[in-house]
Amino acid sequence: MPNLTLWGATTSRTIRGHWALRELGLDYRCEPILSRNGDTQTARYTALNPRQKIPTLVDDGFVITESAAIVAYLSATYGTDANRLVPTDPRQRARYDEWVSFILTELDATSLYVVRRHLGLPQIYGAAPVAVEAAFAYFQRQIATVAATLDDDRPWLMGDRFTGADILLATCLTWAARLDQPLAPSLTAYMHRATARPAYIAAEAANQPAFWNRTP
Numbered sequence: 001m002p003n004l005t006l007w008g009a010t011t012s013r014t015i016r017g018h019w020a021l022r023e024l025g026l027d028y029r030c031e032p033i034l035s036r037n038g039d040t041q042t043a044r045y046t047a048l049n050p051r052q053k054i055p056t057l058v059d060d061g062f063v064i065t066e067s068a069a070i071v072a073y074l075s076a077t078y079g080t081d082a083n084r085l086v087p088t089d090p091r092q093r094a095r096y097d098e099w100v101s102f103i104l105t106e107l108d109a110t111s112l113y114v115v116r117r118h119l120g121l122p123q124i125y126g127a128a129p130v131a132v133e134a135a136f137a138y139f140q141r142q143i144a145t146v147a148a149t150l151d152d153d154r155p156w157l158m159g160d161r162f163t164g165a166d167i168l169l170a171t172c173l174t175w176a177a178r179l180d181q182p183l184a185p186s187l188t189a190y191m192h193r194a195t196a197r198p199a200y201i202a203a204e205a206a207n208q209p210a211f212w213n214r215t216p
């Protein structure tokens with residue numbers, strides 16, 4: 001019986017861990033801490049993650065941070081032929097890594113997180129309208145290549161099988177949709193397909209602190 005605790009709730013990065021855990025059918029506990037309210041700065045949490053960021057996963061004393069690494073670790077450790085989230089074939093794995101690098105660097109860090117910092121959190125990172133406009137334009141250029149990939153009617157980014165790359169991409173798309181970014185029909189259909197998965201619906205509920213703080 002795994003001894004899993006996921007730290008973090010409410011954000012587009014934290015839901016990735018919840019989603020992977022639920023796709024893999026794993027039981028886990030959660031410490032539903034939040035960002036920027038002091039929760040990540042406590043001595044207890046800093047000992048786990050000195051970068052003071054969420055999410056962090058603890059598996060029986062093994063600590064792993066970074067949302068994409070958490071998804072990959074869970075799949076490698078607990079995935080089965082039926083529900084594995086990361087391919088094992090070397091070329092499929094290379095394709096998976098290619099997508100993950102693209103999503104994390106070009107869509108998340110370089111586009112959406114720039115907007116988050118300079119539009120959503122100006123009191124911390126400074127208002128920067130030019131950077132925000134450029135980040136939105138860059139997101140549109142990059143996401144157009146994903147739309148073209150999905151235009152061949154594949155259900156998931158890598159084809160017929162749902163993978164961790166879908167967790168990462170879909171959480172970027174829901175983030176972009178909340179920012180009112182226009183999305184091509186193939187992207188919208190894909191996002192709806194992903195967010196209709198029972199594991200996503202369960203993860204969205206689990207990504208809220210109230211889910212864990214409720215009395216039985």
Ligand SMILES: N[C@@H](CCC(=O)N[C@@H](CS)C(=O)NCC(=O)O)C(=O)O
Nearest residue numbers: 011013035036052053054055066067
């Ligand atoms: N690359 C990291 C990003 C983690 C991250 O930036 N988390 C934000 C919340 S979405 C956070 O912890 N912010 C707290 C802070 O900056 O103080 C991942 O994907 O896990």
